[in-house]
Amino acid sequence: MSMNVVVCVKQIPDPAAPPALDPGTNNLARTGKLILDDSDAYGVEMALQLVDAAGGGEVTLVSMAPNGETSGLRTALAMGAAKAILVSDEALAGTDALGTAKVLAAAIRRAEPNLVLAATESSDGYTGTTPVQVAELLGFPSVTFAKKVEISGDSVSVERQTEAGYDEVSSPLPAVVTVTAGVVEPRYPSFKGIMAAKSKPVETLTVADLGLDAGQVGATGARQEITGVADAEARGAGEIVVDEGDGAQRIIAFLEQLKVL
Amino acid sequence: MSIDKIWVLAEVADGKPITASLELISHATTLAATVEAVAFGDATASVAATLGEYGATKVHDIGDLAGALPGVPVASAIAAAVGSGSGPDAILFPATYDGRDIAGRLSVKLDRPVLTNVVGLVAGDGGLTTQHAIFGGTQVASARFTGDGPGIFVIRAKSFPAEPKGAAAAEVVAAPAPDAGPTNAARVIARHVEERTGPKLDEADVVVSGGRGLGEKDQYSMIEELAGLLHGAPGASRAIVDAGWVPYAYQVGQTGKTVKPTVYLACGISGATQHMVGMKNSKNIVAINKDQDAPIFSVADLGIVGDVHKVVPKLIEAIKARG
Ligand SMILES: Cc1cc2nc3c(=O)[nH]c(=O)nc-3n(C[C@H](O)[C@H](O)[C@H](O)COP(=O)(O)OP(=O)(O)OC[C@H]3O[C@@H](n4cnc5c(N)ncnc54)[C@H](O)[C@@H]3O)c2cc1C
Numbered sequence: 325m326s327m328n329v330v331v332c333v334k335q336i337p338d339p340a341a342p343p344a345l346d347p348g349t350n351n352l353a354r355t356g357k358l359i360l361d362d363s364d365a366y367g368v369e370m371a372l373q374l375v376d377a378a379g380g381g382e383v384t385l386v387s388m389a390p391n392g393e394t395s396g397l398r399t400a401l402a403m404g405a406a407k408a409i410l411v412s413d414e415a416l417a418g419t420d421a422l423g424t425a426k427v428l429a430a431a432i433r434r435a436e437p438n439l440v441l442a443a444t445e446s447s448d449g450y451t452g453t454t455p456v457q458v459a460e461l462l463g464f465p466s467v468t469f470a471k472k473v474e475i476s477g478d479s480v481s482v483e484r485q486t487e488a489g490y491d492e493v494s495s496p497l498p499a500v501v502t503v504t505a506g507v508v509e510p511r512y513p514s515f516k517g518i519m520a521a522k523s524k525p526v527e528t529l530t531v532a533d534l535g536l537d538a539g540q541v542g543a544t545g546a547r548q549e550i551t552g553v554a555d556a557e558a559r560g561a562g563e564i565v566v567d568e569g570d571g572a573q574r575i576i577a578f579l580e581q582l583k584v585l
Numbered sequence: 586m587s588i589d590k591i592w593v594l595a596e597v598a599d600g601k602p603i604t605a606s607l608e609l610i611s612h613a614t615t616l617a618a619t620v621e622a623v624a625f626g627d628a629t630a631s632v633a634a635t636l637g638e639y640g641a642t643k644v645h646d647i648g649d650l651a652g653a654l655p656g657v658p659v660a661s662a663i664a665a666a667v668g669s670g671s672g673p674d675a676i677l678f679p680a681t682y683d684g685r686d687i688a689g690r691l692s693v694k695l696d697r698p699v700l701t702n703v704v705g706l707v708a709g710d711g712g713l714t715t716q717h718a719i720f721g722g723t724q725v726a727s728a729r730f731t732g733d734g735p736g737i738f739v740i741r742a743k744s745f746p747a748e749p750k751g752a753a754a755a756e757v758v759a760a761p762a763p764d765a766g767p768t769n770a771a772r773v774i775a776r777h778v779e780e781r782t783g784p785k786l787d788e789a790d791v792v793v794s795g796g797r798g799l800g801e802k803d804q805y806s807m808i809e810e811l812a813g814l815l816h817g818a819p820g821a822s823r824a825i826v827d828a829g830w831v832p833y834a835y836q837v838g839q840t841g842k843t844v845k846p847t848v849y850l851a852c853g854i855s856g857a858t859q860h861m862v863g864m865k866n867s868k869n870i871v872a873i874n875k876d877q878d879a880p881i882f883s884v885a886d887l888g889i890v891g892d893v894h895k896v897v898p899k900l901i902e903a904i905k906a907r908g
């Protein structure tokens with residue numbers, strides 16, 4: 325059997341660097357090099373394992389990012405994905421989750437996948453709505469919060485995280501599945517993989533290439549606006565004491581005062 | 586756009602509406618004249634009294650989903666109501682597994698964006714303005730919808746108090762989901778419930794959380810023991826969830842639960858911004874960390890610079906000794 329899996333991979337500013345908003349637009353500042361969102365490394369690994377288990381097919385990456393950015397895509401290609409579709413266009417600045425989903429869905433359609441994987445939420449915007457919006461646009465069923473994914477025939481079986489534990493869910497393919505951290509352990513790209521990634525195909529598309537109307541995406545398509553940003557009320561530090569063997573007693577006294585004890 | 590009617594997704598678990606939904610109904614009554622609930626499952630009739638008590642006058646009952654995941658059928662039912670002109674001006678979803686799915690599906694069906702990770706919602710001249718905690722809760726961004734059509738909001742738990750108003754039971758009206766075709770093909774085959782005792786993490790009055798400073802998985806048992814003695818719930822940082830020491834349901838923070846207990850006790854947790862955004866609105870915070878420069882101390886009402894392996898066992902002994 326052949327499994328063609330699309331993985332949505334977001335390329336984001338390094339989370340270790342302090343984030344900032346662009347004071348002019350209130351959009352997240354996306355200057356400097358972007359990297360592969362850690363959350364998406366799980367989807368890439370899952371896809372590689374599913375294609376392996378099926379004994380055929382390939383993994384295609386789909387990403388929307390500014391300035392023709394490919395460094396995060398190269399990381400995922402180095403892990404073993406076959407090729408990538410990148411949508412990059414100035415018209416996309418200020419796109420919200422729904423606009424992002426319209427772009428991703430149009431790009432994914434070109435790859436004709438059996439399965440689409442994404443993370444449950446990204447590390448920078450973390451709305452967590454994009455993949456389900458993609459599924460609805462594609463007319464696919466979706467299963468979110470997967471902690472285990474298996475393909476059997478033409479359906480996908482998922483262990484879906486719930487408040488109480490997990491549900492076993494089955495869906496016919498094609499489908500969209502979002503994975504949690506911990507669904508699989510992502511591999512580190514090998515040296516060979518890194519070298520091979522340099523020559524793997526990355527197709528770069530614009531909004532017009534996808535047949536989308538520029539008014540549906542970007543800041544105009546967003547139909548929501550940030551009206552202000554303010555500092556949150558700071559919480560002052562209280563009493564900090566070094567434990568001299570009396571730490572537990574200090575906590576007991578504090579809890580007594582609160583009538584918790 | 587004036588806000589006259591608000592709908593709230595009322596999720597039901599263990600035969601009761603979840604607290605996050607009651608918080609939204611409660612708050613919605615301060616924003617709009619008419620507040621109605623939308624519910625699915627086979628227990629709607631039995632929760633109508635509680636929904637009414639918190640301020641919902643009607644429950645639109647989508648009914649049993651016959652094993653389907655809620656996203657598609659519930660969104661289809663809401664979209665049908667909006668299409669027929671009987672829909673609301675705003676729809677509030679709790680930020681739960683299913684709430685987010687339904688909001689995402691509905692967003693495409695109505696071609697309206699979603700405002701997510703909302704922690705505050707206020708009425709103004711131009712409709713509703715949201716507040717979002719950004720950058721680990723150090724800043725608050727305000728946002729609002731432009732354009733026509735109902736606003737779709739996904740709101741984090743504990744953003745508002747849930748206050749019963751003592752009103753009459755909500756009227757139950759059937760709102761069956763239209764057939765959504767193949768998009769609605771995912772089915773729940775079996776449900777697995779993990780045993781847990783004590784209060785729920787996001788409802789507990791005391792939360793005792795452990796982090797990587799515990800050193801190893803086995804040490805987490807002292808967090809559970811302490812939480813038990815304090816009639817509270819055990820929680821965790823993402824570091825030890827990712828390490829597989831405890832299930833994801835224990836995680837506090839940006840990608841986990843928001844908690845607001847009377848006391849939050851952080852043991853061996855550094856206080857990364859993504860952790861703090863989930864707990865820094867606790868009424869009282871106690872931290873135990875061996876590093877006096879750990880960021881968690883910047884929000885602690887009582888900070889103990891010390892070794893969790895010494896302080897926590899002594900604490901357990903002392904509480905047990907009180908009987
Ligand atoms: C602090 C903050 C708050 C925001 N709040 C809102 C809001 O309330 N509503 C709103 O509509 N927008 C909001 N946005 C904008 C939103 O984050 C962006 O529109 C973004 O392009 C898509 O959403 P996400 O990162 O939240 O995706 P999520 O839905 O969290 O992403 C889930 C997964 O989808 C895939 N994915 C998402 N984006 C891409 C991409 N560009 N390329 C490839 N795969 C992708 C990845 O697998 C990702 O892990 C916010 C942004 C910020 C920085």
Ligand SMILES: Cc1cc2nc3c(=O)[nH]c(=O)nc-3n(C[C@H](O)[C@H](O)[C@H](O)COP(=O)(O)OP(=O)(O)OC[C@H]3O[C@@H](n4cnc5c(N)ncnc54)[C@H](O)[C@@H]3O)c2cc1C
Binds near residue numbers: 339447823857
């Ligand atoms: C997009 C994103 C989302 C995230 N979401 C979350 C989230 O929801 N929740 C969350 O918690 N994290 C989240 N994180 C991870 C977060 O950034 C931190 O990595 C994590 O919170 C660290 O966990 P920790 O405090 O247990 O571990 P560490 O940061 O390693 O801290 C361990 C602490 O223990 C102390 N210690 C060590 N030994 C002892 C001892 N014997 N006695 C006392 N103290 C000791 C150390 O001094 C240190 O301060 C997220 C990260 C990203 C990028």
